[in-house]
Amino acid sequence: MKKVIELNDLNYQEWEYEFVIGLETLSLQKHIKYENFNLYFLSLEKSELEKEYDRERASQPDEGERKRVDREWTKERRKFLSDKDVVKKKWNEGEEQTMGQIKKSISKSLAKEVKDCDTAYEMWEKLRGVGALNESTQAFNIFQTFLSLQYTSKSGSLSEYVNQHQELYDKLLSTKCALSEYCAAMKLLISLPPEYKHIVQILIQEKDLKLSSVKVVLMREESREKTEKILGKRETRVNEEREEEVFAAKINKPKGNNYNNNNNNNNNNNKRICSRPECKNIIHFKAPQKAVLCNECFFDEKNKNNKGKKAEVYNTSKKEKEKEKSEKSRRKKKVVNSSSSSDSSEVSSCLAEKEKIIVNNVRENRKRERRGRGKWYIDSACTSHLTNDKRQIRNERETNVRISGPLNNERSSKANIEGEVILEVKKGNNINTLELKKVICEENLKRNLMSVRKLTQDGLTVLFSEKDC
Incomplete structure (x- = not known):
């Protein structure tokens, strides 16, 4: 029988419910229902056989048929009575088993109450009396x-x-x-x-x-x-697989006024492995968001102790935008009409070694921009240093990356050369050298790009103003 809770003074109702179910599974419930074997046997004698006899006798229309049913019933009754010894033997075996189950499922204090009982029925009635006293509590x-x-x-x-x-x-x-x-x-x-x-x-x-x-x-x-x-879970796995196919990652917007805090992120966030067969194991680069101008910057060396004006390229009114647009067009005309010394696009950069500051002033000339090499533009959206002049590369190494940027004929291209570039930075009469590491070479590139991200990762600081950086 399935194990049931132990009967104590407070759980009779719960115990009775579980114990009766257990006895029914073993077909032993008759031993707590009938006081002795004779009563049980009489219930068998008056059960199905007697009901069947009454139904068959009542269905016969004449007396002759009813007498025939009586004779058959007498034979069945005699056969049933001859099996009484077999039924009694099974009863005695079930009686001992039921008494053993009761003794195993009650506490020691209640075992004293039923130790003098001779049958399972007596034990059951005794326990019911004890349980009735605590019925309200249960x-x-x-x-x-x-x-x-x-x-x-x-x-x-x-x-x-x-x-x-x-x-x-x-x-x-x-x-x-x-x-x-x-x-x-x-x-x-x-x-x-x-x-x-x-x-x-x-x-x-x-x-x-x-x-x-x-x-x-x-x-x-x-x-x-x-x-x-x-x-x-399946949808999450599918989304993760799709993310692996993206060529570039989004970069979080810089927080606070300090632009450099945004450059502490690992550059690996912008690397993705393409899932296309022809691009297997090729690292793709894509430029992050446009850099936010620093609210506190320096215009030049003379005014380095003065705070710069707040950048007005964001959240400006329509009038201010139109004014700024006209000012830009005026400056462009001035550059085109300048003397022969300014006919070429002039790039003046300054490296202050103590404070590690790079200041780059760029004035563009469209004709030279289309054909010239050797110029370097500081690009806040570029994730790596890029050059179109293979002659500037030192310590050439093989690489296999895909770049997207200002290319001549394509939106993106593969590059297989990487190395270092050493530039001369002129400030006044002083000439300093600047070494750019891990520069990727692509000859179809329209212009040489100096990555703000790479510069800041090397410990340098790039300061932006309204006109230059």
């Missing part, structure tokens, strides 16, 4: 446990909680605290957390609410949640 404990039921994430699965509710409700039915099925269904709905509010609102609209219908709906809801969880 009913109170079961009812209190039933009312305190509340489903939480720690209660296990929803199906386990519903089964626990059903077991307590079945035990209540054997007490004076028995509830109707409608009240039990309402109690189950009340004990659910807010996530199931939509289900509760639908079910309470039913006129004849049954506990069985509530259980069916909750089981379906649990099955739906499990299915969505499985599909959600």
Whole structure:
């Protein structure tokens, strides 16, 4: 028999419920129902055979047929009585087994009460008398446990909680605290957390609410949640695979006024491996967002102790934008009409070794920009140093990357050369050298680009003003 709780002075109702179910599984319930074997045997004699005899005799229209039924009944009765010894032997075996089960499932204090009993029926009646004395206490404990039921994430699965509710409700039915099925269904709905509010609102609209219908709906809801969880994991895996196919990553916007804080991110965030077969194992680069101008910068060496004006390229009014546009066009005309010394695009850069500051003043000339080499532009959107002049590369190394940028004929291209470039930086009469590391060479590039990100990662500082940097 399945193990049941041990009977004590306070749990008779719960013990009786579990113990009777256990006896039914072993077909031993007759030993606590009938006082002795004779009563049990009489119940067998007057059961199916007698009912069948009465039905058959009543169905016969004449007396002759009824006498025939009586003769057959006498034969069956004699055969049944001849099997009495066999039935009694089975009864005695079941009696000993039932008494053993009762003794194993009660406490030591109650074992003293039944030690003088000779049959399982006597033991059962004795225990029922003891349990009746504490019936109110037992009913109170079961009812209190039933009312305190509340489903939480720690209660296990929803199906386990519903089964626990059903077991307590079945035990209540054997007490004076028995509830109707409608009240039990309402109690189950009340004990659910807010996530199931939509289900509760639908079910309470039913006129004849049954506990069985509530259980069916909750089981379906649990099955739906499990299915969505499985599909959600699959969707997450698909999204992760799609992200691997993207050529570039988004870069977080800089926080605060200090531009350099944004450059502490690892450059690897912009690298992606392409999923196309022809681009296998090729690292793709793509420029991040446009850099935000620093609110506190220096215009030049003379005014390095003065704070620069706040950049007005963002959040400006229409009039200010038109004014700025006209100012830019005026400056362009001035550059085109300048003397022969300014006919070439002039790039003056300054390296202050103590403060590690690079200041680059760029004035463009469209004709030289199209054809000339040797000029370097400081680009805040470029993730790596790029050059179109292979002669400037030192310590050449092979690489295999795809770049996107200002190319002549294509939107993107593969580059296979990487190395270092040494530039001469002129400030006044002083000439300093600047070494650019990991410069990628692509001959189809329109102009040489100096990456702000790479410069700041090497410990330098790039200062932006309204006109230059």
